[in-house]
Amino acid sequence: MKVGDILRNKTARVITVRMNETVGVAAQLMRASNVSALVVKDVVRTEGNTAAGMFTERDVVRAIAEHGAAGVTMKVSQLISPQRLISCSTEDTLEHVRHLMNVHHIRHLPVIVDFALAGVISMRDVSSAFDEAEAPVAA
Numbered sequence: 001m002k003v004g005d006i007l008r009n010k011t012a013r014v015i016t017v018r019m020n021e022t023v024g025v026a027a028q029l030m031r032a033s034n035v036s037a038l039v040v041k042d043v044v045r046t047e048g049n050t051a052a053g054m055f056t057e058r059d060v061v062r063a064i065a066e067h068g069a070a071g072v073t074m075k076v077s078q079l080i081s082p083q084r085l086i087s088c089s090t091e092d093t094l095e096h097v098r099h100l101m102n103v104h105h106i107r108h109l110p111v112i113v114d115f116a117l118a119g120v121i122s123m124r125d126v127s128s129a130f131d132e133a134e135a136p137v138a139a
Contacts, residue, residue: 001094002093003089003092003093004090005129006129007111015035016041016117017055018043018076019077019080022072022074023064023072023074023076026060026076030060036057037054037108039054039120040054040055040076051087051110051117052080054106055076055080059076087110087112088109088110088111089111094126094129097121097126101123107123
C-alpha cells in the first residue's frame with residue numbers, strides 16, 4: 001500500500017500555520033481543528049507558500065515547559081526544527097513512511113507532490129492501514 005492510497009480516504013483539508021504566528025495561536029488552531037499537528041508554512045514572495053516544518057502538541061508542551069507562560073507568546077519559527085523537512089510522496093510505501101517516522105522520532109509527515117503540499121500522513125494512519133491489511137476476511 002502507498003501513501004496516495006491513504007490520502008484518497010482522508011479529508012483533503014490540511015491545517016497550516018504561518019511561521020510568524022505564536023504558539024498560543026497554533027495551539028488554538030489545533031484545538032479548533034481537532035488535530036495534533038500543523039504544517040508550518042513559510043510564506044515568501046519569491047518562492048510562494050512552502051512547507052517549512054511541522055508544529056505539534058509536543059512543541060506546545062516544550063515551549064511551556066521551557067519558558068513557562070511566556071512560551072505561549074513565542075513564535076512557531078522558534079520551535080520548529082531548523083533541519084531539513086522530513087516528508088514523503090504519494091508514491092512512497094507505508095513501510096518506507098513507517099521507517100522514516102521511526103528513524104526521525106516523528107508521528108506526522110507532510111506529503112509533497114511536485115513541490116506542493118498534498119496532505120499529511122500520521123503514524124495512526126499508517127498503523128490503521130496495517131491493521132486493516134492484517135484483518136481476517138469474513139467467510
